[in-house]
Amino acid sequence: MSDMLQVARREIKMGFRNPWAYSFLGLFCTFSLGLLLINSQNVVQGYTAVTGSMLSLILYLLPLMTLFLGSFSLTSEKEEGSWQLLSTYPIGTLSFILGKYTGLFVVLLAIVAFGYGLMGMISGLIGVAFDTGTYFLFLAFSAGLVLLFLTLALVIGSLSRNRWQALTVSVSVWFFTVIGWPTFLIAILGLLPYLWIKPLLVTLTLLNPAELVRLFVVIKLGGGSVLGPEYYQWVEWIGRPDGSLLFMGVCLVWILVSILAVYWIWERGRKRG
Amino acid sequence: MKKWSALFILLMGLVIVTACGAKKYEPLAIDEAVDICVICNMQVKDDAFATQLTTKDGKNYKFDDIGCMNEWKKQNGTEEIGMDYVRDYNDKEWIEFSKASYVYDKSLRTPMAYGVVSFKDTAAAEAFVKEQGVGTVLTAEELASHEWKQNTDMMNMDMHGEDSHMDGHMSEDQEGTHSDQEMDM
Amino acid sequence: MVTTRTTWQTASRVRRALIPLILFFLIMPVSYGTVRANTKPEAIPLQPIIDAANSGDTLTLEPGTYLGPIHIDKRLTISGGGRSTLLNPSPKAEVAVLIRSDGVQLQNLNIQQDNDGEAAAVRVEADQVTLKNLSIHTAGFGIVLREASGAVITNNKIRWFIPKGSAAGTRGNGIDLYNSHGASISKNEISYLRDGIYLENSRNTKVDQNRLSYLRYGVHCMYINGSSVTDNIGEYNVTGAMVMGVKDVVVSGNSFRKQSQNVHSQGILLYDVRTSRIFNNLVEGNRVGIFMQQSSGNTLRNNLVLRNFVGIQFEGAEDNRFQRNGFIANVIEAQASGSQNNELNGNFWDSFQGLDISGDGFSDLPYAINPFYQQLIEREAAYQLFFQSPGMTFLSDMFNSGKEQWSADSAPLLQFELETGAGTGADEGGGQGPVMVVGWLLMFVSVITILYMGVLRL
Numbered sequence: 001m002s003d004m005l006q007v008a009r010r011e012i013k014m015g016f017r018n019p020w021a022y023s024f025l026g027l028f029c030t031f032s033l034g035l036l037l038i039n040s041q042n043v044v045q046g047y048t049a050v051t052g053s054m055l056s057l058i059l060y061l062l063p064l065m066t067l068f069l070g071s072f073s074l075t076s077e078k079e080e081g082s083w084q085l086l087s088t089y090p091i092g093t094l095s096f097i098l099g100k101y102t103g104l105f106v107v108l109l110a111i112v113a114f115g116y117g118l119m120g121m122i123s124g125l126i127g128v129a130f131d132t133g134t135y136f137l138f139l140a141f142s143a144g145l146v147l148l149f150l151t152l153a154l155v156i157g158s159l160s161r162n163r164w165q166a167l168t169v170s171v172s173v174w175f176f177t178v179i180g181w182p183t184f185l186i187a188i189l190g191l192l193p194y195l196w197i198k199p200l201l202v203t204l205t206l207l208n209p210a211e212l213v214r215l216f217v218v219i220k221l222g223g224g225s226v227l228g229p230e231y232y233q234w235v236e237w238i239g240r241p242d243g244s245l246l247f248m249g250v251c252l253v254w255i256l257v258s259i260l261a262v263y264w265i266w267e268r269g270r271k272r273g
Numbered sequence: 274m275k276k277w278s279a280l281f282i283l284l285m286g287l288v289i290v291t292a293c294g295a296k297k298y299e300p301l302a303i304d305e306a307v308d309i310c311v312i313c314n315m316q317v318k319d320d321a322f323a324t325q326l327t328t329k330d331g332k333n334y335k336f337d338d339i340g341c342m343n344e345w346k347k348q349n350g351t352e353e354i355g356m357d358y359v360r361d362y363n364d365k366e367w368i369e370f371s372k373a374s375y376v377y378d379k380s381l382r383t384p385m386a387y388g389v390v391s392f393k394d395t396a397a398a399e400a401f402v403k404e405q406g407v408g409t410v411l412t413a414e415e416l417a418s419h420e421w422k423q424n425t426d427m428m429n430m431d432m433h434g435e436d437s438h439m440d441g442h443m444s445e446d447q448e449g450t451h452s453d454q455e456m457d458m
Numbered sequence: 459m460v461t462t463r464t465t466w467q468t469a470s471r472v473r474r475a476l477i478p479l480i481l482f483f484l485i486m487p488v489s490y491g492t493v494r495a496n497t498k499p500e501a502i503p504l505q506p507i508i509d510a511a512n513s514g515d516t517l518t519l520e521p522g523t524y525l526g527p528i529h530i531d532k533r534l535t536i537s538g539g540g541r542s543t544l545l546n547p548s549p550k551a552e553v554a555v556l557i558r559s560d561g562v563q564l565q566n567l568n569i570q571q572d573n574d575g576e577a578a579a580v581r582v583e584a585d586q587v588t589l590k591n592l593s594i595h596t597a598g599f600g601i602v603l604r605e606a607s608g609a610v611i612t613n614n615k616i617r618w619f620i621p622k623g624s625a626a627g628t629r630g631n632g633i634d635l636y637n638s639h640g641a642s643i644s645k646n647e648i649s650y651l652r653d654g655i656y657l658e659n660s661r662n663t664k665v666d667q668n669r670l671s672y673l674r675y676g677v678h679c680m681y682i683n684g685s686s687v688t689d690n691i692g693e694y695n696v697t698g699a700m701v702m703g704v705k706d707v708v709v710s711g712n713s714f715r716k717q718s719q720n721v722h723s724q725g726i727l728l729y730d731v732r733t734s735r736i737f738n739n740l741v742e743g744n745r746v747g748i749f750m751q752q753s754s755g756n757t758l759r760n761n762l763v764l765r766n767f768v769g770i771q772f773e774g775a776e777d778n779r780f781q782r783n784g785f786i787a788n789v790i791e792a793q794a795s796g797s798q799n800n801e802l803n804g805n806f807w808d809s810f811q812g813l814d815i816s817g818d819g820f821s822d823l824p825y826a827i828n829p830f831y832q833q834l835i836e837r838e839a840a841y842q843l844f845f846q847s848p849g850m851t852f853l854s855d856m857f858n859s860g861k862e863q864w865s866a867d868s869a870p871l872l873q874f875e876l877e878t879g880a881g882t883g884a885d886e887g888g889g890q891g892p893v894m895v896v897g898w899l900l901m902f903v904s905v906i907t908i909l910y911m912g913v914l915r916l
Contacts, residue, residue, distance in 0.1 A: 015912065049788055052789040056846070106911070116897065116900055117898065121901060123893060201841075314700075314722070314751065425659065
């Protein structure tokens with residue numbers, strides 16, 4: 001446990017000294033404020049064009065930021081040789097990975113919190129009516145997105161040999177999960193029999209953190225009916241308070257499975273030396 | 274992760290294959306909360322007027338009136354239909370379209386005013402006609418040459434709206450020239 | 459009260475009770491004080507009183523509880539003074555008040571109909587009947603008109619009522635017209651029923667200034683040529699106005715809001731509507747603002763489409779004129795498929811960045827409606843899961859084939875003044891304060907974290 005905290009502390013320190021962190025911070029603040037100003041006459045509440053475009057912006061930016069910062073942190077351990085050094089100490093691989101995960105999460109959360117803090121402040125100053133529930137929902141949505149993509153980032157970082165490889169893989173994963181997703185799915189599912197489409201689509205959506213979190217927020221914003229009759233029972237389910245618990249459960253399973261995968265990769269690497 | 278998802282997809286696939294191999298073209302229950310008529314957008318009530326059809330690739334369409342199902346057939350043809358169902362007027366049991374008996378009368382009120390109701394056998398249909406005092410009993414084949422005229426207004430009659438039941442048949446031939454040729458059952 | 463079950467069919471018992479009741483009715487104005495003192499809900503059968511009256515009479519009921527069902531077959535004016543309640547305890551009687559004589563007026567009366575299914579509180583089968591200031595609680599239908607022309611139905615309150623211990627049965631319609639032409643339905647308040655105002659085969663009906671909420675369809679019209687639906691307010695219904703199979707109808711000044719719960723919710727649905735005019739309506743916060751299908755030759759002007767998931771949706775709509783409508787803050791502004799020859803111009807689309815070279819306030823670039831998503835989900839409804847997913851937007855933008863056939867606004871309006879008061883937005887729950895406080899707090903915490911854990915050497 002103390003090993004884990006040590007690793008986490010070190011990670012946070014390194015994270016805040018990383019210029020990448022601040023460039024993403026700047027980007028996030030600029031875009032969110034821009035959106036806020038464009039929509040300054042509108043109320044930010046429920047599922048409307050304002051919240052819809054905010055959702056898209058966050059979906060574009062946060063996963064990319066998380067993937068970059070997370071995977072780079074792991075590859076740099078390899079590149080700079082600090083992992084080789086750490087391996088000689090009696091520190092468990094799991095403590096190392098969990099420490100990394102927590103540390104990075106704190107760094108990313110601080111960036112997100114700064115962005116939202118600024119947004120909340122400015123919206124108060126310029127008099128945008130920002131519904132409290134919507135604000136917290138977005139905050140939770142961003143945190144969830146960061147949590148889930150961070151596990152992906154760790155997987156990428158573990159598998160990549162160096163920073164450039166991590167960069168390439170991160171960008172392709174981001175493109176696949178955020179932008180290319182419907183295109184790929186429609187292309188592939190179109191080849192399958194009709195009755196397969198819906199179950200496969202649902203399964204695959206559960207595997208894509210970007211879609212999973214996005215749909216959760218759309219439903220919680222009250223936009224669930226837009227998903228059509230195919231999903232109305234789910235929408236009703238998630239719309240209820242225990243729906244949030246269910247969603248958190250799914251996220252937890254997601255995180256656990258990926259952390260175990262990362263652990264397995266590193267453990268294998270450690271044994272091979 | 275990739276291995277897991279591959280396995281999961283495989284499993285899902287298996288489940289689906291076994292699921293749809295077993296039962297095909299079964300009539301689905303009407304869910305009033307979400308089912309709307311594919312043609313006219315009205316909510317499909319879980320009543321005797323509801324109809325549905327399942328295409329050969331498994332798509333299910335529900336209708337609030339037999340006339341709307343007929344409209345769908347007119348637009349999409351009947352080749353792709355796996356099975357189509359109507360309901361018995363008395364006990365709401367699903368019956369195959371071709372095996373049901375029908376009663377038409379202009380004065381019968383149905384959700385989209387096509388005035389056709391369905392029965393599981395001719396006896397039930399004849400009993401209904403006797404009870405109502407109006408109506409013509411039709412088989413599914415005879416329905417193919419039916420005109421599907423909606424009782425939309427009393428325009429062909431005098432303006433006082435004094436429509437007695439039987440004079441509907443006289444105005445029947447004035448509109449609706451398209452008898453449905455595609456419905457070769 | 460349930461023990462004295464009299465229906466108007468059981469004539470003999472009525473006749474026996476008739477004489478004392480006539481006496482009672484005559485004495486009543488005199489002994490006003492004593493009747494009031496007797497506050498116990500002694501239900502008075504109403505039918506004998508009606509039977510005793512002559513055609514053309516005006517009956518003013520004393521405050522109290524009356525027993526139905528009643529059958530009015532002569533030209534009477536019955537007024538309840540607002541404090542009289544008519545019960546219909548007989549489960550056999552489908553109708554609490556049956557009106558079969560022309561020119562009857564019924565007003566200021568509370569009516570309670572415990573029977574559900576097809577049972578109605580008031581059923582009218584005669585012309586020129588007036589129903590005013592009634593307050594109806596029904597487990598079935600509210601007011602039903604059959605072959606009844608020229609009715610005037612104003613200021614009534616109709617809502618759903620569940621008798622104690624019985625399950626929610628099938629709700630009926632609030633006001634239901636069939637083959638009843640030229641009715642005027644105004645200023646009624648209808649809620650928690652199936653359809654608020656259902657009109658079938660009823661020409662030249664006026665539906666004006668009604669308030670409709672928590673219903674399946676607020677106004678549901680089928681085959682009602684020449685009618686008008688104006689200045690109604692609807693909230694939380696599945697669909698505000700369901701207009702189907704009509705010609706020459708006017709839908710104007712209505713406000714339909716917050717109809718987004720059901721997967722088929724919409725503000726106004728126009729199906730098979732011809733040569734009608736739809737103008738000055740406000741649709742706000744609905745799943746789909748205006749949905750137009752298989753309709754032609756209509757004019758849609760000056761409608762305000764605010765904060766809907768989908769602003770307007772066209773499917774097989776042809777030869778319609780669509781001008782000067784305002785689209786603000788809709789998640790998707792417009793969807794169109796299979797819709798040709800519509801004349802779209804001068805609408806305001808808030809997400810559209812136009813270019814005005816000529817300086818006339820209209821963009822010289824057209825606003826085209828991308829049909830990709832709609833075509834996709836028409837083929838496969840399961841893909842609705844991709845609604846406004848960033849990837850879907852990306853894919854739609856790449857899809858550009860046949861652009862010349864897309865529905866497009868040839869000259870979009872570039873500036874749009876929102877009238878004050880129109881579409882004031884959602885319930886502003888005083889969200890600014892907490893959000894600002896939390897904002898400060900978050901800033902503070904994050905800055906401290908960054909400084910302490912990252913920058914400072916501790």
